[in-house]
Each structure stands twice: as C-alpha cells, then as structure tokens.
Amino acid sequence: MSYVNLKEVLRNTKNQKFAVGAFNFNGYEDVQGIVNAASHLNAPIIVAASMSVVRYFGLKQIVGLVRGIAEAVDIPVCLHLDHSTSVDLCKEAIVAGFGSVMIDASAKSYEDNIHDTVEVVQFARKYGASVEAEIGHVGGVEDNIVVSKEDALLTNPSDAQKFYEATKVDALAVAIGTAHGFYKKEPKIDFERLQTIRNLVPCHLVLHGGTGVPDKDFKRCVDCGMSKINVGTELKKVYTDTIRNQCAVVSRQEIDPKKLTKQVKTNIEDAVMKKIITFGSDDKI
Template identity: 35%
Template sequence: MALVTTTEMFKKAYEGGYAVGAFNVNNMEIIQGIVGAAAELKSPLILQVSAGARKYANPTYLKKLVEAAVIEAGDIPIALHLDHGEDFEICKACIDSGFTSVMIDGSKHSFEENIRLTKQVVDYAHAHGCVVEGELGKLAGIEDDVNVSAEDASYTNPAEVEEFVKRTGVDSLAIAIGTSHGAFKFKPGQKPQLRFDILEEIERRIPGFPIVLHGASSVSQEYVKEIQQYGGNLADAIGIPEEMLRQAASSAVCKINIDSDLRLAFTAGIRNVLSNNPAVFDPRSYLKVGRENIKTLVSHKIKEVLGSEGQA
C-alpha cells in the first residue's frame, strides 16, 4: 500500500470514536518500532517528521526509511506528515518530496496573518494531492524548534474556529486546550487538566471537523524512573493523564501527537543496556532494546489511549 492522506483516516476516526496516533520519527529503529506495533494491531498510523528531525537525519534518508516501512507494514494505511512547518517554503519542500500531509503552524502570528499563511499552504497542497493541518492557539513547552513560554501560551478561542476553517480551507485543526510540548509540561504540584469545555464548544461550532492535539505525551513514569536510575534528571517530568486523552479521542479529536513518550522509552532502553553492560560497543546491542521499548509503548497507546486497534 502506498502512503495515504489523512482524509479517510480522520473520517473513520470521527465516526468510530477513536484517534489516530501521530508518532514523531528520527531514525530507523524508532520507525521500525512504531510501524511494527501498528502492523500487529492493525491500526492506521501517521508518521510525522519535525524540522529538527529533517536537520538531524536528512529529509531523503527519512523519506526512504518511511517508504521501506510502508512496504514492510503490509496493508495498514500510513500517512507521512510534516510536524510544525513554520513557513511556506518548508511545507512546499515536503509536499514536493511526497509527504501526504503537512502542518503549517501560524499560531505565533496574528489571526489574519495566520489565515493568509495557512491558505497559501492549503492552495499549494491541495493542488498537489496533499492535506493540511492548521493551528489556532499556542501550546506552551519546548520540543525541537517549538519553544513557547507559559506566559505566551493561550487557549484556542472557539469563536475564531469557524472563520479560520472557512477562509483557509484547512483539512484539520490543532487546538490548545491544556496540553504542552515536551516532558516538563507542568510545574511541580500542578494538576494537569484539559479544557473539555473548549473542545466541546469547538465541536459544536464545526461539527464533524477533525481536531488535533499536540503535546499529548503522558510521560510514562516507568521510563522516567528508569532514566533517573541511571543518572537522568527527570524528577519534575509530568504528562497528560491517559484517561483524559482517551476521553478526547472519543470525541472530535482524530489525531493525537506523541513524541516525548517515544524519546523516554528509547532512551530508557539504551541507558539500561549501557549501564549494565559497560563493555558493549555494538550499537545493535542497545538500539534493538530501544526499538523494543518503542514497540511496547506504541502498542499500549494504540490499545489504551487511541482506541485505534483493528481500525486499519
């Protein structure tokens, strides 16, 4: 099966009360772990590439790795998505190279400039068979090239969504309702809370329209503790409770982004091997453990958080 767009994925997810996982990829082992889990559980899948991943791994290498994964995965639908494209040029480059979905993040701009920029990307993408995700509202946190302070973060204003969607022609909309980028999402003692009232109002205003949640890693304490055991300082890492994400997935949220959880799982596996076997120098010895951690994590997310098992 060739790479697909998210159009049909999101239609089925909205109607079925589940979400599709969008997992950030950086290298071969991470891709293998994600796709292996999705293939076994017959789940639709979005592999997404950030600007940081493109700089690190080279766009050509990543694209070819994803193409290989599509061949190995068999008949599950897989979309290739650009995460947080900051301008028209990077979106165009990804569209031209065969991405089936791109995100243009104009949330740092004024409402009118966000509309102008998003529509520019939409017009080009739709002419080339690609779909577009836009964003309204600003998520706090740090992840790759995204860096928004808590003071600058803002919830999505439901009163703006109808006009934004209509004027841009965007295919899905990322909103800010309390999620945050990175592992350190909240201050110590602060209770994570998603604004389901905002989500419900947005769903009322644009019924049937696919909504996206960024910054939705749960920050598994199992992996946090394992990394801390070997010297990593993650004492204050707090994520979004999985039951909140499952509730969101059962409503208008059709895509949930997961990145920090993957980093934690991969790193925990590698640190475990290297700490217990200091003489190891074969990368295959520790990377395969990181890969297995990725597969275990993604399987859990598909079954317990996204609800997408068997929906391919």
C-alpha cells in the first residue's frame, strides 16, 4: 500500500468527505518531512514534483528517492508530476515510475487541451498511472508559468463536463478563484461554481493555489467535493526560512551540513500536519 497512483490515493475522498494534500518538494528534507507528517497522522499523501524540480534532480532520481521513503512507511504515497506543459515529459515520467502526472494544456485552445490530455491518458493507462488535467486558468505564478488576473478565467461547468467526457481523465483541476503564490488579500472562492462542477463531473476535482486559503474555505471546498488540494509556495517559504534561521544560530565553525538542514524536516512536518488535519485526511487509510 505504500507507493500508489493518484486514483488509489484519492479513492475514498468523495464518499468520506476529505481531501488529500499534494505537497510540492524541493529536496530530500521536505520529502521526508511531508511523508513523516502523513505517517504520524495515518493519512494518504501526494508528493509533487514540478518541472523545475525534475530538471534539477532528474526523473529516475526522484522516483528512487520518493519510492525509497514510501516503502519505509505503512501509508499510501503517490508521486505526482505537477503542471507539466509537455506531453513528452509526462510520458517520460510515467515510464520512469511516477504514479501520476498532470498535463497542463490549459493555456492552449479547448480542443488542443483535450487532444493533449487524451494522448497522455491513453499512454498512462498502459502503465497503470493516473492523469490530472486542468480546465480554466488558475492565476498567479507556478514554476515560471504566469497567469495574470485578467487571464485567470474561471472554469465553465459545462465545458468541464464535456472535457471529462472526451478525456476520461482521473482528476481535473478547476479554476474557482484561487491563485498560485501568496495572496495580497483573501481569495474569493466561487463555491456555487464548484458545487455545479461537482454535480456534472464524476472524476476527482483538484484545487490549485492552496497557499494562504483560509481553513474555513478549505473545509467548505472539501464539503463541496474537492478531492485534492495543492500546497507549494507555503512549503518553499518554510524551507528557505528555516535554512536562513539555522545559518543565524549555528556556529560558523560547524561543518556538518545536517546541522543546517535537519530542522527543515521538522518544520515541514509541522506545516504539513496542520494541512492534513484541515483537509480531514488524518486516519483515512
């Protein structure tokens, strides 16, 4: 039960009314902290790698790292490729051993988005991998993909229904008012739109732009049927703030790098545990 695909890790979310957190990582320490948090709370977990992290580590290296950590715990862990704009990269990740990939063709035409998604879905089925796609545009910045407020179009429920019927994707990210990165003011989430989409689309729904969303809004999203919630920017800040703080308190004569990085695991773990409890996924395996 340790290393699974996205469909498996989300399978009970709709009927039991909880969401699984997808947490982006940037190094060994935060992967370990993310999985530790889920293990402590007996929760399913998604470990997400962006395209920039793939370029930094390599696909096979990421699979080896996450699979090794996952096999040491008794919870379901899904390794997910986040926001890939490349069909080829999705295929390469699946072959390398990712349990799930996101093909993000939302910046293309509706027809091209369907075309790319179908191609990835058909390829993934041969390997038992899951596929997430996006319809509408989630605003902000994610891995150097910039969507302005003006272009952050909310998902049309009818389009979402037709998109699912054409692609049979496992999970669908929808734009309902959140944005990637830090918010300058509290986001205004269109819960009525989310509920309408939930009633029309049978696959798992995904919320991107989870950093800075109030807990009450997360819980309402889950009540409306959201199955997966992405958190990335918040963990980046925890990671970098921790390193900066450790550099200030650890002796300059210290040459053991672990003295600087060990606290990252602990602080990431604390941050992820809070989100798991908010999403209601604790004790859900």
